[in-house]
Amino acid sequence: MQRFILGKKNQIALMSGILIVLGFFSHFVLENTTLFNVSFVIASIFGAAPIAIQAYQALKVKVVSIDVLVTTAVIGAFFIQNYEEAAIVTFLFLFGSYLEQRTLNKTRSAIKELTEMAPESAWKKGESGEFEEVDVDEVDEGDILLVKTGAKVPVDGTVIIGGGHINEASITGESVPVNKVIDSRVFAGTILENGTIQIRADRVGEDTTFGKIIELVEEAQDSKSEAERFIDRFSQYYTPAVLVLALIVWLFSRNLELAITILVLGCPGALVIGVPVSNVAGIGNGARNGILLKGSEVINDFSKVDTMVFDKTGTLTVGNPEAAESEYYGENRKAALGYLASVEGESDHPLAKAVLKDIGETTVYTVEETEVVKGGGIVAKVNGHRVAVGNVALMAKENIALSEKAKEDVKRFEENGDSLVLTAIDGKLEVLTGIRDQIRPGMRVELQRFKKLGVKNLVVLSGDNQGTVDLVARELGLTEAHGHMLPEDKSAYIKKIQAEGRIVAFVGDGVNDSPSLALADIGIAMGSGTDVAIETSDVVLMNSNFSHLSHALGLTKATARNMKQNNTIAVGVVLVLLASVFFSEWMNMTIGMLVHEGSILVVILNGIRLLRYRLRGTQSITEAKIETAEIA
Missing domain, CATH: 3.40.1110.10 (Calcium-transporting ATPase, cytoplasmic domain N)
Known part of the structure; x- marks a missing residue:
């Protein structure tokens, strides 16, 4: 029964709203006091049912949740026969929960879009040499598959016959098609825009790059930052404190309505939802642009980076010497x-x-x-x-x-x-x-963007000779350059500057530099999603476009700011509401709950802005790639 009621929360909220409208209609139009009271009593009972169940479930695990505060307030409102406010408070609480879930689902649209891109079927070569359509789960490594124009590539594989142009936006965030010929690698979830190819399946199912991307983004969106963990701990003590405050007010004033109002006004709804919605939206923006941010903690650490250390070959340079x-x-x-x-x-x-x-x-x-x-x-x-x-x-x-x-x-x-x-x-x-090797085009401009974003030190470490490294550093305006560096030397250097109090991001290819990627505060892998890069680093750029990196840094800083804004709004609203109880005569349960739900909506809308984030002074990644293609 509990599961059934909780599953019908939205329908209950709608029914409660209709009953409230009926109650006001009977009062102001029909002037029927009985129908007025009956409508609000039923609306209160209906609305309180799912809230009370959630409160009971929370108390079973020794957690005093927001639902406990609201349930206690509604019971108190019934006790003083204030059915009108009880009904409106429960309706607003349920309606706010609906808006919260709906908006959070919107912020998770990036992972939903990725999931919908996952291929469902494949044309597999049978023993007779003919191709037949099968479910993608029936494809094994080594199978030969046919991919036609407009179709999704079903697995990670290698082209063995044919050629064409593939849109790899689902992997790299790049919308410009990539030419594929025999022996080229292809990735699951990408789309063959023209041509026909046959591929050998190298990795299938969850082992594909696309499968790992989905898994990583899902894990990242479900992860909690230190800020969220702090808020969780804070809520454990805050909500009981509100209960105690309401009890003290009632003991001294003997005003039950005032005590109930304090319970409603003290609900920390916006505080609980503010940080998660910012994180989810920030991670979603990154996923849409071929940037994998591995969790909320990564966003927090990356936003504070003051030193960026780069490998040279394949990172600062083209990697095609x-x-x-x-x-x-x-x-x-x-x-x-x-x-x-x-x-x-x-x-x-x-x-x-x-x-x-x-x-x-x-x-x-x-x-x-x-x-x-x-x-x-x-x-x-x-x-x-x-x-x-x-x-x-x-x-x-x-x-x-x-x-x-x-x-x-x-x-x-x-x-x-x-x-x-x-x-x-x-x-x-x-x-x-x-x-x-050639330095990447536009690299100096990109490095200047890092400085504008607050990165004070730009360092290159390379196994190359010092003369070559110095030349690259002079051309790009780096602050430090160190050559003849073995992998262990790079790790030792990172430990040294971390000991000096610097917050370090290391940018490498994810293979030779895996020790440094793991040791740095933030490891950033450049490249087309190699296994080592995905496993070792904190941030994965699914291609080597440096504009993605400046976008990622700007995005994490914007996300961190967004979290602080949401927390400020949430705490400010609670303080203003509680103060208004004691220093004004107009504050009541209904107004308090309405303001609370409004603040929740404000922090959610503020978080959603991150889905449209773009680094100032730059083109969107898609626009830049189209322009590059037109010039070429």
């Missing part, structure tokens, strides 16, 4: 390049890809006894030779002496802003390659 210049020191250049290509073929590092692209077609040998030296490079056995490929530190570790010319070349390459790849074969330096 190319060989700029090379020097050779041995007699057999062809063999040296073959050994170099063989070793670099074992690595997925951007520098390795740049070297391979520069070498082009060459003889490749079997690589044996590969040893990855963290922060240094790779040492391996190739065709009977010991080959070391890496930076200057690796050469020193391998006891490889550099000639005077080689030292001069290293210095010159560094001054030119090159990342160095040195290749030694059997203890002798054979090849020096300078790799150069």
Whole structure:
């Protein structure tokens, strides 16, 4: 019965409202006092039923909730036969609850939209070679799927046949379609706008990037910040205190109506709802723009960041480096390049890809006894030779002496802003390659936005040589630049500045920098939603567009301000109402409850503003991408 009544709260509120209208009609038009009283008594009983049930359930777990205050007030109103106010108070309370839930559902629209984007079916290749439509839950890893124009990609996979343009807005927040060819990765929930492709399923169900995004956003919206936890604790003591205050007032004044009025006016409804609605709206705005904010606590910490530390490659730079210049020191250049290509073929590092692209077609040998030296490079056995490929530190570790010319070349390459790849074969330096990456377009402007948002220190940490890092820092106007940094060096640096009292955000690729991402107050992963990025960081940018990062920082600051505004409104209303009881003659239960519900609506509407938040002085993310596409 309790579940049934609570499930019909909205209908009860409507019936209560109709009875109240009937009561006033019978009083002012029909002048029928009996019908007037009967209407308000029934409205009071109907309206009080779900509130009393909620109060009972709260008391069972030893919580004195707002429902307890209202139920006590209604019982008191019945005792003094003030049926009119009892009916209006219960109606306003139920109607306020309805508006609160309806508006909260609107703030959760981002996750609802994401869920609706989830694919429900797929065209799966059967044993006969024909494709048949099946439920997406029936797709397994390794299955071959057909995706037609206008259809949603059902799983994370790899294109094996065909090509086309895919709208990846559900993953990255970008509305401009991305061209997909054979061997391109595709993500569940994205839409093939033109073309026809066949894909191999790599990840299915909840394991897809889209599935993880939904899970993370749901968890984030349900999480509680320290502010919310404080308000929960505050409410546990506040509501009993209001009961005690009402009892004291009654004992001294013997005015039961005054005591009941205090119970109603003391309801902290807006205070309880103000912070959650801000958090939910802020997280929803981020989700719509390809920004995953992992919970309310992240919003609070990110809004206070004063130091941002960046990895260089793939973060401040495009992450697609190319060989700029090379020097050779041995007699057999062809063999040296073959050994170099063989070793670099074992690595997925951007520098390795740049070297391979520069070498082009060459003889490749079997690589044996590969040893990855963290922060240094790779040492391996190739065709009977010991080959070391890496930076200057690796050469020193391998006891490889550099000639005077080689030292001069290293210095010159560094001054030119090159990342160095040195290749030694059997203890002798054979090849020096300078790799150069391009700084992201518009990066300096974006970094200035961070300063305007209150970030005082902009720092770059890189495993690259100091000359290259200094060049990037000068061009971008960074406050500090540190090169030759191993992963453990980056972590040590973050610990050091945290000990100085700084609140640190680290921005990296989510793979090599995972220790720093975990250690920083806020870890921010750039990239298209890699597993490590999603698991390790606090904020995930589903692509590497830096305008998303400034938007995320501005959004968290706006959300934190919104929370404070809502708390100020909520506390202010309660103080004004309680003061008016003692210093005015016009305050009563009905007016108090009406003002309370109005304040709840105000804080909800204030929170909803965050759904439309956009960093001042910038285009919307969608507008910027369309403009970029038109220029291209």
